Amino acid sequence: MKRRQLLFTLGGALLGIPIIGSLIYDAIAKSKTQNQTSYEPAAAKAPVAKSASTADAKVNSKVNSDAEISLETTEEPLLRFAAIADNGFGSADQMAVAKSMWETYQQKPYAFVLMAGDNIYSYGEIKLAKAYFEEPYAPLLKENVKFYAVLGNHDIAKTNNGLDQINYKPFNMSDRYYTFTKGEVAEGTVEFFAIDTNGNADWETQLAWLDLQLTKSKAPWKIVYGHHPLYSSGRHGSDPKLAAKLSPLFAKHKVPIYLCGHDHGYERFNPIDGTTYIVNGGGGAPLYKFTGLPQTAFVSSQHSFMTFDVYQDKIITKAIATDGKVFDRAIITKV
Template sequence: MAELNRRQLLAAALGAAGTLAVGSGVTRELWPLLGREDLVPGRTPQVALQEGAWTRAADRLTFAAVGDTGSGGRQAMAVANRMAEGYRDAPYGLVTHLGDLCYYGSVEDRFDDVFTRPMRPLIDAGVRFELAIGNHDGELHHSDESLAEIDAELRLLGTPARHYTSSHGPVDFFYLDSSTPGLFGDDSSEQLEWLDDALVSSQNQWKVVCMHHPVYSSGAHGSTPGADEVLEPLLARRKVDLVLSGHDHHYERTRPQDGVTYVVSGGGCKTTPVGRSRFTASAASALQYLHVDVVGDRMTGRSVRADGRVLDRFELRAREGR
């Protein structure tokens, strides 16, 4: 097993919960982090990709989605390498990042480790990255320091706001700040009203919502409290096709819930256990990303493991009568 480099060792120390004590206390607090697989250094992807190789058409789009990539370690590199291999086989011009871009330290200090190095082949190929902010991206807005961390991340990725829309080919994307108080707290009404208006105004064939916290999950964090009351009725009423999220470090796809399919793709650098619930169509604890092809009224998704095996496939048809 490779040793941690000095930068990762420092990042682990900065991210450790609680205050590190001196002497034996340092060993006691830091050792669990040093043994974590997501912190073992990995080789930067070396895949050479053709720039701008994806198809551009009004009725076609290929994109990737991944969440919780922020360790900069071997497992993150493995997923990033597979994403580059996926581009080489079926090029895409967009990655929707589902939050938690950076663990174990400041994004300003770690941006090269957690984003630039692993994603270098895709960056060099001209792929666009769009972000749904996560809970580790600022620790749920609890302080001025956390807000500054979020603002730094938005600036570094060129993200326009904490919630925003984008359009690519036949797909409209709606990015949410799903933290508390962003979407589920006392100040949630402003963002919900914005989302309702944005969905009503959408004229594209497909509607995809991207957020960090899952509406449905059978994993460690589980379904987000309040989402079934606050958000789900709106998504169903406005006939959203697909909701993508991370937060739980597994893959899970639901059966359509009031016409909406929900996917958790949080296996970008670490895994946690996942069970099965009444809503589950497919679930696995695996390092993976999502590769999606849209052609006309058909959307086909593949969950691809870090080793290249396909974990799950699904197909959606565009909803009528919007």
């Protein structure tokens, strides 16, 4: 059986989404469709209180900010890209993030966007792609900015287990998991590994593929992204089973960044076994509360997206709010 045709099953929960939660999301989506101007997540204006570890992170972030200002005035990145996740509601919040993405692009263009799942709510229906994808990001798409998607848990419910989205050309998915390389200058080349982190994924085959592809890669930078977090202090929290599958591979192959969504907000961790884990799920869906963990470097529950500036010896990350302001930044070096 080809992995693109892998069937999903229904039990007490729908693909990891509790039935009650699915109905709530469906109700929100229907409400939004009927009256977009009235759609406003209750938590959107209630940022989470910062933990002690987050307060420390503000100091570190300021140091990084000073270093970045120097870099930006003296050196252009070899590659720049952006990232979003949990965006596909067609809501006012998604439109605000999309507007901020466009305004940032006009100031400092980026080549493409990683889209880490839950691309279309509530059940991934491809018939909603125009309203929930093509219209919000129309200015970027007109500039030929490509989006590279992975499947979130909402994307596999009513889409032939995600096949509809895989076949949707603007998502640029060659399969359930795939790899691609970007960067015209050798030192700034990044190989991206897009993976399927859903519970019904063909994990045995996928893990063998990921191990082989990471082994074969000659790129100086390797970035893995999927929908679900290994570590998070948001509503869904950390996933020890997923961490057991992936973290040994990341450590073995010295992967500097794992990027995901699923928990709706932003959380950056201090490196764990050399890998910086980033939850970037503030693309437009209703926000969750985050409490912070001992390994948390910075956490904030707000709608946002990210940009990444790739240099020979570092990657500078920025988390950017809907007002266009950078609220977290970090310098990531090779493992």
